[in-house]
Amino acid sequence: MANYPRSGSHTGFPVRSAARWLLSGLTGLLLLCGCHTQDASDASAAPAHRTSITALIWAPDWPEQMLQIAAEFSKRNPDVHVDVQFMIGNSVEENIKPRVAAGTLPDLVSVNPNAYSAELADQGVLADVSRTSAWSNMLAPLKRDWTSRGGKGFGISGGVATTMIYYNRDMFAKAGIDKLPTNFDEFLRVCAQLKRAGFTPIMLNGAFPNMLGNGPFASGFANGVVAHEPDWKSKLAVGTLDLDTPEVADIFARIALLPERGYVQAAFMTTGYDDGMRLFKDGKAAMAFQGSWSAGLLLHGNRFAVGVFIPPWNARGEPVVPVLGSETGFAVCETPNKAAAMRFLEFIAGQGFPILQRKRHNISPFRSNAGMAVSDPEIVGYTNAVSRYSITASPYYSTLPSNTLESLHGLMQDVLLKKMTAREAAKRLDKSIKNEAKMHYK
Missing domain, CATH: 3.40.190.10 (Periplasmic binding protein-like II)
Structure with missing residues (x-):
């Protein structure tokens, strides 16, 4: 910006000086206008329409x-x-x-x-x-x-979504557990051993059926259905997959078995998502059935060391089927x-994904930023291991029709509340699947 000269103390000064003064003033005025023009240009740089x-x-x-x-x-x-x-x-x-x-x-x-x-x-x-x-x-x-x-x-x-059981290494050691369970019978024995040692074996999100679905239902479906029917996905879509079976009833029965034997926390039916995470982090439950998406929260900031293992929902003598997908x-x-x-x-x-990962520590679904994103070695190792299994199942939310998902939530809670038998729940699940198929494959 130009500096304007001060007015002289006299009124009579040479014409040449006046001309110079006038030229200087005009130059300053032009510069001033130029500044306003630049300001206007800056203003136009801001979005005209947001x-x-x-x-x-x-x-x-x-x-x-x-x-x-x-x-x-x-x-x-x-x-x-x-x-x-x-x-x-x-x-x-x-x-x-x-x-x-x-x-x-x-x-x-x-x-x-x-x-x-x-x-x-x-x-x-x-x-x-x-x-x-x-x-x-x-x-x-x-x-x-x-x-x-x-x-x-x-x-x-x-x-990359996979479900696992997070466990408190200190509690396992104090209970004398030196071997992780590899089938459901062994899992129940581990729960009994933890209970005898004075610990609550596993946290159950009774008030948040989404995690009942992601947890014990998905693993039950993986080992009870997917393991024995290679063409399960296409049969389920067209309504020819029979789910009114003892194997499917057993999925619900196993969910109910945990509270029946006293292996879950008190008031488990009022435990929501955040409440359940807090129970595990506060050392009030030895295990949490959760997903890879919770690695950042469950693996860090604890007073104890945490490990993970594949949910052993398989029968003795049968290979376990893990859950893996998007x-x-x-x-x-x-x-x-x-x-x-x-x-x-x-x-x-792209640029926003690391913000997400700094909290979640999940496995990146992308190629180029996988190295940039924070992931825990424990979760990376787990995911790499389950990805090598010859048979894996999809997460429950990508397996079932949307209307059946909502029905399933109620079925699981009704079984836990003893309002419905496991066999009746299987029958209703089967009916819902077949009704959905009729609607979409007429």
């Missing part, structure tokens, strides 16, 4: 990280504001369905890699993300989980803000 997108996210144990990702994205993309909303309840699907019916889906949404989400893609509700960098960078085996029958890539995985991920909806939502999806899977 798009606001809505993201509806399933994040029961990492809401702060999602907010951080959204804030960082908007900081780097000032033309887009992200309004983050969080799902509530017991499943992703129960949050999505009312919005699909009302036509009020957000721009970006958490989805599971299952038939329901795939159908939404083929119906034009979810956008095809197969041309994004995020899709290209996703591990090849996971892409099958996220491809619809019509060939659309309908989402990006939030991680975690709940992210999809873009067909809305007017699809382009901005696609940019946010790319950010979540």
